[in-house]
Amino acid sequence: MNINVEHQPNCRAVAHVRVPAEEVGKERDAVLTYFAGIVRLPGYRPGKTPKTIVAKRYENEVKEELEKKLISDGLRQAVKSEGLELLNVLAVNDKMYHDTDKSFSFTIEMSLAPKFELPEYTGIPVKLPRIEVTDADVDHDLLHLRENQASYEDVERAAAIGDVVVLSVTGSVDGQPLGEAFPDAPNHLKEMKENWFLLAEEDDFLPGFYAGLVGIAKDEERAINITIADDFRYETLRGKTITLTASCHGVKNKAVPELTEEFIKKIGGEEMTLETLRDEVRDGIRRRREQARDAAKANQVIAHLFEKVEFELPQEVVNREAQRRTNEIAMRAMQQGIGEDELVKQQDEILNSATNQARQNVKVSFILEQIAKKEALEVPGQKIAMALAQLAERQKVPAKKFMTDAQKSGLIDNVRGDLLLQEALEFLKDKATVEETDPEGEKCEVHGH
8 A cells, every 4th residue: 555644734644645456456355255245135145145246236335335435445554554543534635536547546634633842851940939827817707698698678869879869760871761862772871770889989881971970969960971992792872972860769888797695696597606717717718728729730830831832733722622612702791691693793803812822721621631641641430430430410411321421422531531631730830830929919909909
């Protein structure tokens, strides 16, 4: 068998294969023998049908099976002789029987795993903050706990930052209702009825709206002019000045409960004391920071490997990962209320972001896979079984049926592959050289510190 492999960019290769007539004839005879043994034709005993009859009656089937066998053998020999790590076959082209010498030729387009030299991967330097939990940290988390149990009481005074105002709001542009001027505008800008707004220093609705409400009182009506920013997701309104007319139905004060014995027992049970509550909160903060530290360690290890080695990536794998990420981004955006029209406008930006992230993910995956292979890492069967059981539970499919389907679809191999990458990352984290730095405070978006 004459094989010539032509390597191309992006981890592609084309194998040009020519099978000599002697081998074609030998394989064809083997295929005919197989068919003669299984076909049932009137007048012939099972397994005794002459090959000439089989060849004539099943000409197309014999040809198809013969080509399949020759192509399979050609692929196997090409991979072996060239030391290729095949990801998948993209296409088989140019199939031809040659009258001159009775040979058969074809080409196979392949996607290959990239070849590269691993950098030094043990002792990767990482900087991680030392974990300390102070009394002030505990007090801050207890404040969040108390605020989660807060109640809102009506007050007979003007609204201030930190208060809740209950409003009905209608939007307009140049005196015309927003819904008439811009029918496709977001519904919450057209009209809202008796919505609660927690007035904060940082406006999470429209910049300037909360500031315009400071001092409003029950039964008061107030018009607030807002100029829409240039990056507003509804493009048609960008740069426009809209008027939001707010009618106040009431002002409420946020009442945060004190850490009384009654409150502590309410949230923690009869056995809970202030001391045990503080201990639980302290342990929770430590666990949270340990998780953040572990995530930072993983990110630094991955970033180090990513920068230390460069190689081409299989475009098909990148495209597949980019499509997956694009679907995730679109799904998340739709869950946040972004419409299809807006997604279409942002599709280039979404695709570029998804493709860049896909290239990073694919590159790191190949590096971790090579490390796992070099270190002979394996995934314990118990981990695979647990991961599959969790998937079955999430999808609400009976475990037995899920396992049967998983074996047929190849899901088990995919899960094993994902877990193997995790094993490789854990190996790298265990071998990393850690330099501890001063503790880092956690940023609180609610209280601004």
